[in-house]
Amino acid sequence: MSDQNAVPWWLPADWQVPGIRAGTTLRCGLGQSLPPFDRLNLGLNCGDQAQDVVANRRALQLALGLPSEPRWLRQVHGTGVTRIDRVSGSVVPITADAAVTALPGQVLAILSADCMPVLLAADDGREVAAAHAGWRGLAAGVIAGTVAAMQTPAERLQAWLGPAAGPQAYEVDEPVRSAFLGQDPQADLGFRPGRAGHYWLDLYAIARAQLARLGIQQVSGGQHCTISEPQRFFSYRRDTRCGRMASLIWMS
Numbered sequence: 001m002s003d004q005n006a007v008p009w010w011l012p013a014d015w016q017v018p019g020i021r022a023g024t025t026l027r028c029g030l031g032q033s034l035p036p037f038d039r040l041n042l043g044l045n046c047g048d049q050a051q052d053v054v055a056n057r058r059a060l061q062l063a064l065g066l067p068s069e070p071r072w073l074r075q076v077h078g079t080g081v082t083r084i085d086r087v088s089g090s091v092v093p094i095t096a097d098a099a100v101t102a103l104p105g106q107v108l109a110i111l112s113a114d115c116m117p118v119l120l121a122a123d124d125g126r127e128v129a130a131a132h133a134g135w136r137g138l139a140a141g142v143i144a145g146t147v148a149a150m151q152t153p154a155e156r157l158q159a160w161l162g163p164a165a166g167p168q169a170y171e172v173d174e175p176v177r178s179a180f181l182g183q184d185p186q187a188d189l190g191f192r193p194g195r196a197g198h199y200w201l202d203l204y205a206i207a208r209a210q211l212a213r214l215g216i217q218q219v220s221g222g223q224h225c226t227i228s229e230p231q232r233f234f235s236y237r238r239d240t241r242c243g244r245m246a247s248l249i250w251m252s
Contacts, residue, residue: 102151128251133207
């Protein structure tokens with residue numbers, strides 16, 4: 001595919017890292033899933049027909065010209081990080097919420113439908129990572145754990161924040177805020193008061209602050225809201241029964 005920006009089913013990462021390709025799938029323009037999973041659902045465990053999801057994954061691999069099948073994870077909203085240091089023929093998903101590799105051709109994948117995908121790359125293109133950062137993982141430190149698992153110094157990393165529930169639409173309650181503040185009092189910058197006992201949560205602001213404290217200054221993305229853009233993104237918060245987008249990163 002010559003121009004990823006020209007297709008309606010792929011949102012490329014807006015960064016410039018040599019030899020790295022990355023981005024997030026959109027819900028339309030490719031795939032065969034039927035409503036409410038229409039069309040490019042890539043999640044096997046959300047109620048869609050398995051044969052349609054498998055077909056969608058194959059179509060994605062062909063359309064992007066992926067060098068290998070994505071390394072899907074069994075995500076549990078935790079902080080587990082796996083390093084992929086060798087080629088494996090296994091198709092069994094690893095239980096983790098982040099992955100790191102320095103192997104060219106290994107495609108890392110994060111599934112989401114409101115949670116924030118965080119993609120990381122060394123500025124010389126020699127190492128990449130992908131993290132699933134919903135509010136639970138973000139509060140518990142999944143970004144810091146992912147950076148710690150990388151061999152590249154933090155100051156030489158770039159980050160891209162993929163589509164997630166946006167600060168104008170993502171309302172949470174006091175226990176969520178308390179979970180963040182219990183780990184990091186500075187996380188209060190990501191909360192804006194809403195109705196009684198509730199707050200509007202800015203995942204992007206908290207992620208940027210965490211990345212900055214780790215020494216990562218080059219951060220892009222974070223402009224989209226999965227909840228308020230129904231034509232482009234799946235959203236569990238908006239629809240409950242829905243598909244999943246995939247955020248991918250690999251060294252080409």
